[in-house]
Amino acid sequence: MNATTNDTERADLLEVLANQRHFLRFTTRDLTDEEAGRRTTASELCLGGLIKHVTSVERSWVAFILNGPSAMPDFTAMTEADQAEYAAAFRMQPGETLAGVLAEYDEVARRTDELVAALPDLNAAHPLPKAPWFDGDAHWSARRVLMHIAGETAQHAGHADIIRESLDGAKSMG
Numbered sequence: 775m776n777a778t779t780n781d782t783e784r785a786d787l788l789e790v791l792a793n794q795r796h797f798l799r800f801t802t803r804d805l806t807d808e809e810a811g812r813r814t815t816a817s818e819l820c821l822g823g824l825i826k827h828v829t830s831v832e833r834s835w836v837a838f839i840l841n842g843p844s845a846m847p848d849f850t851a852m853t854e855a856d857q858a859e860y861a862a863a864f865r866m867q868p869g870e871t872l873a874g875v876l877a878e879y880d881e882v883a884r885r886t887d888e889l890v891a892a893l894p895d896l897n898a899a900h901p902l903p904k905a906p907w908f909d910g911d912a913h914w915s916a917r918r919v920l921m922h923i924a925g926e927t928a929q930h931a932g933h934a935d936i937i938r939e940s941l942d943g944a945k946s947m948g
Contacts, residue, residue: 784890787920791890794927795883798828800946801934802872810875811866814940821937822866822875824930829879830863832923836886838900839893839916846903890920 802810802821810822837845847856866875896917902908914922935946 780896783896783917787917787924788887788890790924791883791886791920791927794924794931795879797946798825798927798931798934799876799879801931801938801944802876803944805872805941807866807871809941810872811870812941814937817933817937818861818864819933819937820864820866821934821941822870822872823864824934824937825872825875825879826866826870827864828927828930829875829882831926832886833882835919835923836882836889838903838914839889839898839919842900843903848903849905849907851904886920886923896920 802825805821807822811820813820834846852860866872893916897915899913899915899918902912902914904910931946938944938946
């Protein structure tokens with residue numbers, strides 16, 4: 775792959791990430807902290823919690839790109855305390871603000887974007903961490919991880935749109 779193709783691929787990855795992040799963030803426009811933490815569906819999810827979750831996921835996967843599976847938890851060996859901590863990442867906690875959650879998301883996104891620009895090889899791969907949803911011997915390249923982050927962000931932006939529409943009728947599109 776030549777430098778121009780590589781630069782174009784990186785630009786494309788950054789653009790997709792930026793677009794999906796925008797749609798997720800957009801669902802929180804003009805909300806109070808209380809509204810960002812409110813559940814509006816049968817799900818446990820709230821808008822602030824979704825932003826927290828996507829922030830955590832992106833941070834973890836970037837650590838995986840840099841350090842391999844040791845940077846991620848072993849999901850097959852999670853204790854009840856680990857599971858409770860994981861579940862709490864989907865909710866706004868006392869003292870958390872939407873502005874603080876969004877600022878953390880922006881910081882993680884900035885670091886990811888810097889990594890995409892600086893990573894020497896998008897083909898560099900690591901074995902996936904232990905989790906019941908991964909094939910035991912699969913490897914993901916940095917490229918594949920970045921596509922996963924974009925996909926996860928898009929999926930949760932859709933969830934966020936439903937939650938926001940249930941909250942006050944506002945929509946991201948349409």
